[in-house]
Amino acid sequence: MLTVYNSRTRKKEAFKPRNGKKVNMFVCGITPYNSAHIGNLKTYLNYDIIARYLRARGYKVFYLQNVTDVDDKIVNAAKEANIHWKEIPDRYFTEFQAVCKKLHITGVSKYAYATDFIPAIIKQVTRLIKKGYAYEKNGSVYFEVKRFKDYGKLSGQNLAKLHKSTRLEIDENKKHPYDFVLWKARTEANEKYEPSWKSPWGKGRPGWHIEDTAISEHFFGPQYDLHGGAGELKFPHHEAEIAQQESASGKKPFVKYWVHTGVVTVNGAKMSKSLGNFITGKEMIDQHDPDAFRLLVASRHYRSPLPYSEKLLTQAIHNLETIRNFARQLKQIKARTGSLFTITLYRKQFFASMDDDFNTPSAFATLFTLMRKANTLIRQEKLSVKSAKEILVFLKEVERIFGIPFVMRKEASTPKEVTAIAMQREQFRKEGKWTDADTARDAIRQKGYEVRDTKGGFEIIPLSK
Ligand SMILES: [Zn+2]
Structure with missing residues (x-):
């Protein structure tokens, strides 16, 4: 109810x-x-x-x-x-x-x-x-x-x-x-x-x-x-x-x-215009990922005051990245038999929190508990493809409610030229040409993508709008 x-x-x-x-x-x-x-x-x-x-x-x-x-x-x-x-x-x-x-x-x-x-x-x-x-x-x-x-x-x-x-x-x-x-x-x-x-x-x-x-x-x-x-x-x-x-x-x-x-x-x-202690919305979205600010607001109860600080915003940026990384990992899971993991209980808890006067902090807490549990299974290579898909479906449901894109959908369609620059950059890095590598990274950014170095090489992620 x-x-x-x-x-x-x-x-x-x-x-x-x-x-x-x-x-x-x-x-x-x-x-x-x-x-x-x-x-x-x-x-x-x-x-x-x-x-x-x-x-x-x-x-x-x-x-x-x-x-x-x-x-x-x-x-x-x-x-x-x-x-x-x-x-x-x-x-x-x-x-x-x-x-x-x-x-x-x-x-x-x-x-x-x-x-x-x-x-x-x-x-x-x-x-x-x-x-x-x-x-x-x-x-x-x-x-x-x-x-x-x-x-x-x-x-x-x-x-x-x-x-x-x-x-x-x-x-x-x-x-x-x-x-x-x-x-x-x-x-x-x-x-x-x-x-x-x-x-x-x-x-x-x-x-x-x-x-x-x-x-x-x-x-x-x-x-x-x-x-x-x-x-x-x-x-x-x-x-x-x-x-x-x-x-x-x-x-x-x-x-x-x-x-x-x-x-x-x-x-x-x-925060008010008369006190002059304000940050305009335009400044916020020009300087930071708008989704991080949205996450910061959503992680507090709507009736509570939000004590704004750079530190809290940084925390929100970090949390957003954590959820997105989690979604990315889920997508990469292939053909593992895996253990029993069921989304039902978490989903129920999430909706129970939201039903309780739109208690978004409690709903987020459930999401983070789910992530911890699933991450453990992922590390042990025990999360099945079926479970991963179920979690992704739930994450998409959550993102529609919070209005924050968690599951990136564009990764498969990275333009060839961006991949080419990223490969060139990888070569520069191997040769220790750090300035050239940085220039390549900037060129990738200009095209709206971010290159990240991973254990096995690199990955290309679209910059969030
Ligand atoms: Zn009015």
């Missing part, structure tokens, strides 16, 4: 979607005003694995993610660079997608841009005003928080305390400091930096929280199965979403399972 930790009830619960095997899942997307950092990417890797696992378990997942392509941050970035506002999200969302591709983040069914849903947003705001949950002032519209009794429930806040402790945006239009904006009257006369749309309240643009509920209602209706996002979004963002959608529809709960991820930390502090 699949269980999921639900932040709404603060309990691990049996996962029972509203419509049998159909899962409607929404995750808060990026605001593309600069480069996404690896803290942002951890979240998307976590949900990518969750979506992949649900699909592997036979669920039909519609994974929706919004793109906040209109926001104060975008207006400010456009002003600073003196370019049209649209260029900012275009540039950074394109970069984000390129990074996601390298990290095999492929689980999202639909990316929905906020600016494509302005009519839906206006409709939801209008409903909230009609029902008495929102008010207009000087062309802006606000949600009146005191009208919604459950405000603060998800994050465990209480309005009285909140009033004193939270830094709130000062806005004289608000009846109460904790009311939040649904529609923002335009402030700039310059359309180049600040986009605006016609509305019943004059020209303006949507607030951040309302785009999510307008988009999710458009695709899923007023109630759906799973909402994800970084834990730091619980308040005020997710509280605001609940207030908006439950007030607009009168139906509870808006979302059945709230799922939140842990942050990336550096030396104990949260």
Whole structure:
């Protein structure tokens, strides 16, 4: 039985979607005003694995993610660079997608841009005003928080305390400091930096929280199965979403399972743009094997913080190599009679871990136990071809779930010219011409392959993309 930790009830619960095997899942997307950092990417890797696992378990997942392509941050970035506002999200969302591709983040069914849903947003705001949950002032519209009794429930806040402790945006239009904006009257006369749309309240643009509920209602209706996002979004963002959608529809709960991820930390502090202690996703994939970063994220529980360090990344690079070497060895096993080795128990344990609130570290532990056991048999020449094949089938199943290619498929098709250079290099090595050997190695790398020296000669491995 699949269980999921639900932040709404603060309990691990049996996962029972509203419509049998159909899962409607929404995750808060990026605001593309600069480069996404690896803290942002951890979240998307976590949900990518969750979506992949649900699909592997036979669920039909519609994974929706919004793109906040209109926001104060975008207006400010456009002003600073003196370019049209649209260029900012275009540039950074394109970069984000390129990074996601390298990290095999492929689980999202639909990316929905906020600016494509302005009519839906206006409709939801209008409903909230009609029902008495929102008010207009000087062309802006606000949600009146005191009208919604459950405000603060998800994050465990209480309005009285909140009033004193939270830094709130000062806005004289608000009846109460904790009311939040649904529609923002335009402030700039310059359309180049600040986009605006016609509305019943004059020209303006949507607030951040309302785009999510307008988009999710458009695709899923007023109630759906799973909402994800970084834990730091619980308040005020997710509280605001609940207030908006439950007030607009009168139906509870808006979302059945709230799922939140842990942050990336550096030396104990949260990785963030404001602290300046971040590594961008682009830097990560340019400097390291993207699969190693994916493995690093997958080897921690999604709800736990990830204390990022070079040392942990190096460990992940090493682990990735260990698994790949293991797969390579399995492929080379030929006609050994071998001893009894059965995959069943390991496979069962692996799925039991994943069923337990997507416990990827425990699932990895099972994989490593299997590898140790099988490696012993390989060394003793006791692993049969049949067992090796069974393990490879399982490894491919695991790689589909984690989104990390473990079993290389291109080895058989190494181009002849690459093999020729490698043989030439081997000759240089025999003759002690080390500089020439190194030049040959670089030439092989340029062609996307790595040559490795083994006891019996050398092997050629495709460089991971
Ligand atoms: Zn959101």
